[in-house]
Amino acid sequence: MSHNNKSLTFTVDEETELLKFLLKVMDNRSRNSVKSILTRGQVTVDEHMETKHNYPLKPGQTVNVLKNKEAKKENVLVGMSILYEDRDIIIINKEAGLLSIATEKEKKLTAHHQLMEHVRRENPGNRVFVVHRLDKDTSGVMMFAKSEKIKKKLQNSWKDIVKERTYIALVEGEVKQQQGVIKSWLRESKTHIMYSSSNKNDGQLAITHFKKLQSNKNFSLLELQLDTGRKNQIRVHLQDLGHPVVGDKKYGSTQNVIGRLGLHAKILSFHHPYTEKLMLFKADVPKTFIKKSK
Known part of the structure; x- marks a missing residue:
C-alpha cells in the first residue's frame, strides 16, 4: 500500500x-x-x-x-478533472464510470452536477450547460458551456466549430485492415439500442474513419475520427466491423477483460465559440488499452 x-x-x-x-x-x-x-x-x-x-x-x-x-474539501471533483476553464467554456477529462448528466437513479454523481457546484462557488448565479455527451463508461475529453448563448452557438454550429474528435478504442480480435471508413444510417430501436441500416437516408447518416495503431491475436487498438457524432456511433460501427469494443455487452462484446468499456475520447479540437481561436485538448490513453493490444 x-x-x-x-x-x-x-x-x-x-x-x-x-x-x-x-x-x-x-x-x-x-x-x-x-x-x-x-x-x-x-x-x-x-x-x-x-x-x-x-x-x-x-x-x-x-x-x-x-x-x-x-x-x-469544497473543490474536489470526483471521477473527473478540469483541463481548461474560461468565462465561456469548461473542458474536462472524464473517467470511465462517471455519468455526464443526471439519470432517474443518479442525480448528484455526474460531471454536470459537479461542475454546476464548481461554478456556483464563485457566484451562485453561475450555471453550466451540456453541449455533447460521453457515455458513462467512456473516458476522455468533454466540453461544457457556461451560458445558454454559448451552448446554443456550439450546438448550432458544432460541425463548423469542431475541427477534430479523435477516439481510441480497444476492440476484440485482430483487425486486419490498416485503415478504413464505416458508413451507415443509424436508427434507434424501441429498447434504445442503436442499429445500422445500409439503406440511404434510413435514419441518421453516420461516418467513422478508423486506423489501426497496434494489435495482437486477441485485441486491436484503433484510432477513430468522427465525421458525425451520433448516439453510440463508434460502438455500433465497430460491431458492424466485426470487432466490438471490449466490455461493450450492449453491442456485441463477449468479454470484460479491463473492467470497463474500451472507449476513450482522446482529442477534442475546436474554434473557441467566442474568440474563434483554435484550441486542442488531449486526454492520455488509459494504460490498460495499450497493454492489452501490445
Missing part, C-alpha cells in the same frame, strides 16, 4: 469483490463508512471510477481511495 496526502493506493493480490477488499484493507473503518466512501465515488480501480459493491477484482489491479478529508 502507498500513501500520499490525498489518497491511499492498494494492490489487489487475490480475486475478490471491491467492498470486501476495501473492508479488509481499511479495517480501522466501520462498514458504513467504507460503503459511503464507495457510494460517493471516492474509489477508482485501474484509472476508472467504480461505485459497485460487488465489482470483481483481479490480482494485479490497483485500487485508489480518495481520503475523506480530501473528498470533503
